[in-house]
Amino acid sequence: MSDVAARQTRSLPVPEGFEGQRIDQVVSRLLGLSRTVAAELVAAGDVTLDGEPCATKSVRVSAGSWLEVVLPPPPEDVRARTEEPVAGLDVVHDDDDIVVVAKPVGVAAHPSPGWTGPTVTGGLAAAGYRISSHGPDERQGIVHRLDVGTSGLMVVAKSERAYSELKRAFKERRVSKRYRAVAQGHPDPLSGTVDAPIGRHPRHDYKWAVVADGKPSVTHYDTIEVFPGASLMDLGLETGRTHQIRVHFSALGHPLAGDLTYGADPVLAERLGLTRQWLHAYHLEFVHPGTGRTVTFTSDYPDDLATALARLRADQ
The missing domain is CATH 3.30.2350.10 (Pseudouridine synthase)
Structure with a gap:
């Protein structure tokens, strides 16, 4: 790959939840790249662990290892492509x-x-x-x-x-956005508001965190169903910070099921068949810009989240 000087490099430690996973999977999930692109970066020598280039995409990672990835250059006509x-x-x-x-x-x-x-x-x-x-x-x-x-x-x-x-x-903030999420454990109280500022994580540039100098961030939550070791939550946002729900619930000590980046239990994620956080934007309501009338839209859970929820209910 040419023009390396114009490309961006991401450096970060391998989170504990990724222990033993293949390097192409880790790069894909941490940086939001497709598996194909991740594999191509490994093959081109653009992925290193603790300063050593990864020989193949099947290399297994260890938690805490230092990962560096030289990202692909921005496409010239990204919209058309x-x-x-x-x-x-x-x-x-x-x-x-x-x-x-x-x-x-x-x-x-x-x-x-x-x-x-x-x-x-x-x-x-x-x-x-x-x-x-x-x-x-x-x-x-x-x-x-x-x-x-x-x-x-x-x-x-x-x-x-x-x-x-x-x-x-x-x-x-005149748009109503509501989410459903499965959080690990049982938040106490079962309903409440998280009002905690969010900013870049002080050590890991791929994550966000509750920090004193972060931007104001407010999440309202209600517990609507309880399972052994997990809870189905209904959530409303006053603000829309990056990873807001994930960060707030991780800070509460109740990370979203499947969210390995923010401290979720990988054993529970595997048992539920989750390869991502259990989080779904199911409700959207706003004043239609053409008619001036309030419109409301809803969305069913996708198959992977519905399956995980069914497994939780079966454990009761």
């Missing part, structure tokens, strides 16, 4: 102003440097949807985002009016 169909991207609603989708796990909201996987914007373009031209080139029409590893509802602006009004509505 990612206009490809996205399996599992369901259109929940479509009109002249907006399109609402249920985003599957493993799909980014929009293209970004280092990400070569599927995107919501690319999937919509490939399906023939015309979205707003407002916003940065790689994020046109995007008024809010979901993490790659989180599934659920997103609204994308199609008209210029919708883009402006929805961006303002999200900024002014």
